[in-house]
Amino acid sequence: MDLENGQIVFRNLPVGPLTPYRNRAKCDWRKLKLIFEDEDLLKVKLFVWKTLEKDPLFHRSIVESTTDEKKRLAAVRLRRYIDYKFVPGELQMPYRKRTKLFMAYNEALACTYPDVSVKHALGVGLFSNTIITLGTEKHRKYAYVADKMLSCLALTEIAHGSDTKQMRTTATYDRNTKEFVINTPDFEAAKCWVGNLGKQCTHALLFAQLYTKGECHGLHAFVVPIRDPATLQPYPGILVGDMGEKIGLHGIDNGFVMFDRYRIPKDNLLNRTADVTPDGDYESSFTEPGRILGAALENLSMGRVGIMQECSNNLVCAVTIAVRYAFVRRQFSPKGEGGGDSAELAIIEYPLHQWRLFPHMAAAAVLRIFVNGFTETYLTVIEKSASSIELENLSHMVSEIHALVSAAKPLMSFSARDAAQECREACGGHGFLKAARLGEIRSTVEPCLTYEGDNNVLAQQTSNWLLRQWRAPEGQLSSPLGSCGFFLRRREIRGRRRAVGSVREAQSQDFIMDAYEWLILNLVEETDKKMTEIMESGSSKFTARNESQVYRASVLTRAYGEYTALRYYWLKVVNAEDTLKPTLVDLGVLYGLSCLDKHLIYFYQGGYAVDAQFARNIKEAVLESCKKLKIEALAVIDGMAPTDFVVHSVLGASDGKVYENLEKLLLASPEATTRPSWWKEIVYGTSALTNLPSKL
Numbered sequence: 001m002d003l004e005n006g007q008i009v010f011r012n013l014p015v016g017p018l019t020p021y022r023n024r025a026k027c028d029w030r031k032l033k034l035i036f037e038d039e040d041l042l043k044v045k046l047f048v049w050k051t052l053e054k055d056p057l058f059h060r061s062i063v064e065s066t067t068d069e070k071k072r073l074a075a076v077r078l079r080r081y082i083d084y085k086f087v088p089g090e091l092q093m094p095y096r097k098r099t100k101l102f103m104a105y106n107e108a109l110a111c112t113y114p115d116v117s118v119k120h121a122l123g124v125g126l127f128s129n130t131i132i133t134l135g136t137e138k139h140r141k142y143a144y145v146a147d148k149m150l151s152c153l154a155l156t157e158i159a160h161g162s163d164t165k166q167m168r169t170t171a172t173y174d175r176n177t178k179e180f181v182i183n184t185p186d187f188e189a190a191k192c193w194v195g196n197l198g199k200q201c202t203h204a205l206l207f208a209q210l211y212t213k214g215e216c217h218g219l220h221a222f223v224v225p226i227r228d229p230a231t232l233q234p235y236p237g238i239l240v241g242d243m244g245e246k247i248g249l250h251g252i253d254n255g256f257v258m259f260d261r262y263r264i265p266k267d268n269l270l271n272r273t274a275d276v277t278p279d280g281d282y283e284s285s286f287t288e289p290g291r292i293l294g295a296a297l298e299n300l301s302m303g304r305v306g307i308m309q310e311c312s313n314n315l316v317c318a319v320t321i322a323v324r325y326a327f328v329r330r331q332f333s334p335k336g337e338g339g340g341d342s343a344e345l346a347i348i349e350y351p352l353h354q355w356r357l358f359p360h361m362a363a364a365a366v367l368r369i370f371v372n373g374f375t376e377t378y379l380t381v382i383e384k385s386a387s388s389i390e391l392e393n394l395s396h397m398v399s400e401i402h403a404l405v406s407a408a409k410p411l412m413s414f415s416a417r418d419a420a421q422e423c424r425e426a427c428g429g430h431g432f433l434k435a436a437r438l439g440e441i442r443s444t445v446e447p448c449l450t451y452e453g454d455n456n457v458l459a460q461q462t463s464n465w466l467l468r469q470w471r472a473p474e475g476q477l478s479s480p481l482g483s484c485g486f487f488l489r490r491r492e493i494r495g496r497r498r499a500v501g502s503v504r505e506a507q508s509q510d511f512i513m514d515a516y517e518w519l520i521l522n523l524v525e526e527t528d529k530k531m532t533e534i535m536e537s538g539s540s541k542f543t544a545r546n547e548s549q550v551y552r553a554s555v556l557t558r559a560y561g562e563y564t565a566l567r568y569y570w571l572k573v574v575n576a577e578d579t580l581k582p583t584l585v586d587l588g589v590l591y592g593l594s595c596l597d598k599h600l601i602y603f604y605q606g607g608y609a610v611d612a613q614f615a616r617n618i619k620e621a622v623l624e625s626c627k628k629l630k631i632e633a634l635a636v637i638d639g640m641a642p643t644d645f646v647v648h649s650v651l652g653a654s655d656g657k658v659y660e661n662l663e664k665l666l667l668a669s670p671e672a673t674t675r676p677s678w679w680k681e682i683v684y685g686t687s688a689l690t691n692l693p694s695k696l
């Protein structure tokens with residue numbers, strides 16, 4: 001796949017060990033590609049990849065470098081990436097078009113250089129977006145000046161992360177000087193984990209408790225200069241430093257900062273929703289401080305959609321590597337022992353291996369299409385909410401999109417994490433090589449579970465919203481996007497009892513979606529019941545919520561996320577070409593059934609499943625779907641996979657020449673075959689270690 005004169009060119013895939021299996025597929029991977037990708041956005045990504053591939057600065061070394069070198073490289077690559085001016089800077093471009101383009105450029109970078117992409121997303125994208133949405137005309141000067149400054153977003157503190165309302169950094173208005181005084185009361189209130197802050201950023205988008213006339217008005221966002229852009233020296237009154245060694249994303253300088261009565265101009269308050277008059281009177285378009293924070297944080301949810309895309313790309317790369325490898329790697333022969341037996345089976349022939357990999361491949365396909373469709377919905381809602389036109393149901397729409405993001409970000413990141421781990425194990429020992437790239441994928445997706453809202457905390461926002469819908473008076477659902485429209489049919493759905501008479505019946509879209517509707521309603525009802533019981537026994541709503549998370553609310557969010565992903569998926573599949581449809585349906589069915597398999601107990605507990613055959617047929621259907629998908633698996637993978645430059649794995653190249661590529665890799669390392677420089681330290685006779693006096 002290449003880009004020539006602005007057009008995508010689908011070249012034949014290289015001939016090699018994968019060719020015999022590839023030739024058996026009925027689906028055309030090129031056509032599948034245009035199901036998984038928007039053609040225009042794919043062109044954007046190919047353009048970025050081609051440009052970076054040609055640039056020696058973006059050469060990826062197989063040798064591990066120091067953490068400082070990784071930070072340096074990420075920083076200079078970021079500068080170069082910005083210099084390429086890939087991202088259109090004009091403010092005039094319509095919001096949705098501009099944001100989609102921006103996201104595609106960021107996605108292209110995220111699949112190849114995750115550190116650089118996070119730095120860029122935080123330091124340029126999120127900053128500009130927040131300035132535009134939370135600031136006013138006077139702040140525009142900060143937006144789109146990435147070539148002169150780099151920013152960060154400072155919210156988390158040492159002692160508080162998820163509970164944002166408890167942040168203790170203060171911004172106190174001084175009406176004599178018309179300034180805000182930023183102060184960190186103690187180390188526990190130091191801002192921390194802030195990406196780009198440790199070594200590099202010039203400005204911070206800081207969240208601090210706004211005080212004026214002795215009264216606290218809650219968290220507000222401020223633009224705070226941190227370092228002199230010409231020297232990168234911090235300004236007096238600021239103690240800023242790096243978080244030190246982490247367990248991944250080493251190129252990012254996550255930092256901490258403490259302010260000692262540090263002064264910034266009054267104008268640095270992002271004042272779209274609230275302001276302070278020169279005399280120090282507080283004015284807000286919201287009556288409750290909690291809503292101001294909510295509005296501010298809502299703007300950050302764009303980052304969560306970016307995380308979903310990043311996880312989707314990493315999930316695709318992980319399964320690409322493991323599935324291609326599984327079609328090449330051979331172990332054991334039905335004929336028994338014997339060296340070089342031509343009847344040795346590719347490991348993908350083993351049902352156990354198919355069962356380990358194909359549900360992740362199906363997840364990659366379903367979630368890819370979900371993310372593409374959901375991004376469109378998300379941007380439409382945000383665009384509407386930013387326009388001055390009053391829309392009926394707008395606030396309901398915003399609440400629903402928030403509930404969806406809060407389910408989808410955990411779903412995507414948990415799925416990518418699980419796939420990365422399983423794919424690493426599925427590649428055996430070679431999967432442990434750095435050059436296999438599964439380690440990098442795993443450590444890239446892992447922090448996505450935590451940042452931009454810890455998954456387990458974020459998921460509670462979805463279950464709270466679903467509970468509100470469940471408790472609303474009959475017929476008064478606030479779901480303009482229709483994500484829980486089926487709540488209106490609750491009586492009929494809750495009454496359902498189901499036998500699954502055959503494997504084929506289990507493999508139907510109708511069964512899967514019916515089962516999900518019942519499951520979600522069952523879980524919401526069980527959660528509600530449990531909460532009511534606890535509150536009736538005299539406990540608070542806070543306690544009731546916490547006591548009803550396990551086995552109830554948190555599973556509810558997960559099931560709702562999976563159901564929503566499938567809804568988006570089926571909508572796309574219905575319009576697909578006939579030659580692709582059977583495989584796309586098989587992927588959706590396998591995803592749905594392998595997820596339902598994990599929820600089986602609820603179908604028995606709640607009485608939906610009438611007999612043991614229900615579970616047996618679901619499990620059998622999973623296995624049969626895996627077997628069926630083996631024929632088309634490489635076409636699916638080739639359809640989803642980015643170019644070899646992006647996958648960047650010695651095990652997962654499209655030529656399938658795993659052993660040739662491994663040989664080249666091992667012999668390319670100058671240290672591989674040389675005697676270590678420290679050999680004298682360990683050789684008997686010359687080593688000081690052997691000369692220690694005996695204690696015996």
Ligand SMILES: Cc1cc2nc3c(=O)[nH]c(=O)nc-3n(C[C@H](O)[C@H](O)[C@H](O)COP(=O)(O)OP(=O)(O)OC[C@H]3O[C@@H](n4cnc5c(N)ncnc54)[C@H](O)[C@@H]3O)c2cc1C
Binds near residue numbers: 152159
């Ligand atoms: C690589 C990385 C980059 C980051 N970048 C930034 C950045 O640029 N800017 C920034 O401001 N922050 C950043 N963060 C911080 C991140 O946003 C926070 O770590 C995150 O919000 C979680 O907060 P916490 O660490 O305080 O965890 P806590 O809130 O203390 O959570 C700890 C554990 O407790 C659980 N828990 C908490 N509350 C509940 C509850 N009510 N019910 C059940 N379980 C609960 C959580 O699920 C979690 O497992 C980054 C973090 C990482 C790892």
